[in-house]
Amino acid sequence: MSRTALGPAAEQAIAWMVRLRSGRDEARQQAQFHQWLAQDPANAQAWEQLQRGMGQHYEVARQAPDALRDTLLQPSIGRREVLRGIGGLGVVGGALWLGVRSEGGRVLTADLRTGTGERRILMLPDGSRLSLNAGTAVDVQFTAGQRLLRLYRGALVIQVAPDASRPFIVRSEQGDARALGTRFLVEQQADATRVVVLEHAVRASLPGGAWLDLAAGQAALLTRKRIEPLQGSQAYRADWLEGHLSVLDEPLDAVVDALRPYRPGVIRVSPQVRQLRVQGVFPLDDSERTLAALEETMPIRVRRFGGWVTLIEAR
Amino acid sequence: MHSHSPLVSPVSLSDTRKLGFFFSDHHRWLLQHVRRQLSNRPDAEDTAAETFCQIIAARVDPATIEQPRAYLATIARRLIFDRHRRRRLEQAYLERLMMLPEALAPSPEETHLLLEALHAIDHSLAGLPLVVKKAFLLSQLDGLPYAEISRRLGVSERTVGRYMTQALRQCYLSGAQP
Numbered sequence: 001m002s003r004t005a006l007g008p009a010a011e012q013a014i015a016w017m018v019r020l021r022s023g024r025d026e027a028r029q030q031a032q033f034h035q036w037l038a039q040d041p042a043n044a045q046a047w048e049q050l051q052r053g054m055g056q057h058y059e060v061a062r063q064a065p066d067a068l069r070d071t072l073l074q075p076s077i078g079r080r081e082v083l084r085g086i087g088g089l090g091v092v093g094g095a096l097w098l099g100v101r102s103e104g105g106r107v108l109t110a111d112l113r114t115g116t117g118e119r120r121i122l123m124l125p126d127g128s129r130l131s132l133n134a135g136t137a138v139d140v141q142f143t144a145g146q147r148l149l150r151l152y153r154g155a156l157v158i159q160v161a162p163d164a165s166r167p168f169i170v171r172s173e174q175g176d177a178r179a180l181g182t183r184f185l186v187e188q189q190a191d192a193t194r195v196v197v198l199e200h201a202v203r204a205s206l207p208g209g210a211w212l213d214l215a216a217g218q219a220a221l222l223t224r225k226r227i228e229p230l231q232g233s234q235a236y237r238a239d240w241l242e243g244h245l246s247v248l249d250e251p252l253d254a255v256v257d258a259l260r261p262y263r264p265g266v267i268r269v270s271p272q273v274r275q276l277r278v279q280g281v282f283p284l285d286d287s288e289r290t291l292a293a294l295e296e297t298m299p300i301r302v303r304r305f306g307g308w309v310t311l312i313e314a315r
Numbered sequence: 316m317h318s319h320s321p322l323v324s325p326v327s328l329s330d331t332r333k334l335g336f337f338f339s340d341h342h343r344w345l346l347q348h349v350r351r352q353l354s355n356r357p358d359a360e361d362t363a364a365e366t367f368c369q370i371i372a373a374r375v376d377p378a379t380i381e382q383p384r385a386y387l388a389t390i391a392r393r394l395i396f397d398r399h400r401r402r403r404l405e406q407a408y409l410e411r412l413m414m415l416p417e418a419l420a421p422s423p424e425e426t427h428l429l430l431e432a433l434h435a436i437d438h439s440l441a442g443l444p445l446v447v448k449k450a451f452l453l454s455q456l457d458g459l460p461y462a463e464i465s466r467r468l469g470v471s472e473r474t475v476g477r478y479m480t481q482a483l484r485q486c487y488l489s490g491a492q493p
Contacts, residue, residue: 006484006487006488010487013487014480014483014484014487015480017479017483018476018479018480018483021454021461021479022460022461022472022476023459023460023461023462023463024460024461024462046487048490049487049490049491050483050486050487050490051490052490053439053483053485053486053487053488053489053490053491054455054483054486054490055490056432057431057432057433057435057436057439058432058436058455058456059432060428060429060431060432061429061432061433061436061456062456063425063429064421064429064433065415065419065420065421067411067414067415068408068411068412068415068421068429068433069433069452069456070411071404071407071408071411071433072404072433072436072437072440072448072452073445073448073449073452074403074404074407113385115382115385116381116382135384152348152351153384173347173351190343190344190347264381264382265378265380265381265383266336266337266340266341266377266383268336268339268340305378309333309336309378
C-alpha cells in the first residue's frame with residue numbers, strides 16, 4: 001500500500017488523536033496534549049486539518065441507523081492487488097490503463113507503458129521478447145492456460161517463445177491476434193487494429209467468431225465488423241523498432257499520428273492538408289527534423305507554440 | 316521576469332482557444348478510452364465531460380500538460396472508480412433500507428444527506444482493509460474505547476491503535492483544504 005509521507009506535525013497530530021481516543025488516562029494526556037498544541041502554530045494547523053478530515057460527514061453518519069451505516073463496511077472493490085514489475089522495468093503503479101480484469105484468480109498482472117518518445121524492449125516471464133513503440137500501453141495477463149497481452153494503445157512487436165500448452169494472444173479493442181508461429185506486430189489505432197506478420201503465421205479473430213490466418217509478410221486490419229486483408233508488404237510498419245518511420249504512400253494525417261507518440265503536447269493537422277500524400281523515411285527520435293523535412297517537401301507550414309502545441313496547416 | 320525581452324514575441328493562444336484545441340484533440344480518444352471501461356454510453360460521456368470540467372475548474376493550462384492522454388486517463392480513471400464506489404454504496408444502502416422498519420427509515424431528504432456523507436466517508440477511507448475501517452468506525456461513530464474495540468474485533472489494543480493511525484492518516488489527507 002502506498003503511504004503518502006506526512007509532515008512531522010501531521011504525524012504527531014495523528015499520534016495524539018490515537019492516544020486521546022484510546023479511553024485511558026485521559027486527564028494526564030489532556031494536559032500534555034494542550035501543551036503540544038500550543039507549542040507551534042504548525043501543530044495547531046495540523047490538528048485542525050485532521051479534525052476537518054474527521055468532521056461533518058461523521059456527524060451525519062452518526063445519526064443513521066446501524067444497518068445503513070454498515071454500508072461502509074462492504075468488502076472493497078477488486079482493485080488490483082498484485083502489481084509487480086517484470087525484470088526491474090518501470091511499471092506504472094496506478095494502473096493508468098485499467099481495463100477489464102481477466103476473471104482468473106491469481107494471474108501475473110502488470111501494466112507496461114512507454115511514454116512519449118520512448119521505445120522499450122523487454123523479456124516476458126516466458127522468454128518471449130516484447131518491443132513497445134512509444135506511447136504504448138499493455139497489460140500482461142499470463143495464466144496457466146494462456147499468455148495474453150492486452151494492448152490498449154500504441155504498437156508492439158512480439159517474438160513469441162514456443163510453449164505448446166499456452167497459446168499466445170495479443171488482444172486489442174477490435175479482436176485477437178493469436179500466434180501460430182513467432183514474430184508479429186499489433187498496432188492499436190483509433191477505430192481499428194493492424195496486425196502484421198513478420199515471421200511464421202498468426203490467426204486474427206474477432207469476438208464474433210470471424211477469423212483469418214495470416215502468413216509471414218501478410219497483414220490485416222481488424223475493425224469492429226470484419227477482418228480486411230491488406231495488400232503489399234507491411235513489414236515496414238515495424239521500422240519503429242529501428243527508430244525510423246517509413247512511409248510509402250499515406251495521408252499526412254496518418255504520418256502525424258505515427259509521430260504523436262514521439263512528440264510531447266498537441267499536434268493539430270488542419271483539415272485542408274490531412275489528405276496530402278507523403279512518401280519517405282523519417283527519424284522518429286527527432287520529430288523536429290521530421291517536421292522540418294515535411295515542411296520542406298510539402299505545401300504545408302508548421303507553427304509551434306511554446307513547444308507544446310504544434311499546428312500544421314496549408315502554406 | 317522581464318529581463319530578457321525576446322526578439323520574437325511568443326505567440327500566445329488565448330486560454331479559451333487553447334482549451335478548445337485541447338478538447339477537440341483529445342475528446343474522441345478520451346471517450347473511447349472511457350468506453351472501454353464503462354459499457355454504458357451516457358456514463359462514458361458524463362465521465363469524459365467531467366474530466367475536462369475538472370481541468371477547467373482547476374485552471375490547468377493545457378500547454379503545460381506533458382502527456383495529455385495519460386493525464387486525462389488518470390483523471391478519468393479516478394472518476395470512474397468513484398462512480399463505481401458510489402453505485403455500490405447506493406445499492407447496498409437501498410438493499411438495507413428496504414429491510415428496515417418504516418419508522419426507522421430516514422426521509423428522502425435525510426437519505427440524500429446521508430448518502431452524501433457516507434460517500435464522502437467511503438471515499439476518504441478507500442483502500443483501507445476492512446478490519447481497519449471497522450476499528451476506526453467503532454471509535455469514530457460509536458466512541459468506543461480501544462479495550463472494547465479490541466474485544467469485538469479479537470485483536471490487541473496495540474493493534475487497534477495501529478489501525479487508528481492508518482485510518483487517521485487518510486482522514487488527515489482528506490481534511491486538506493480544497
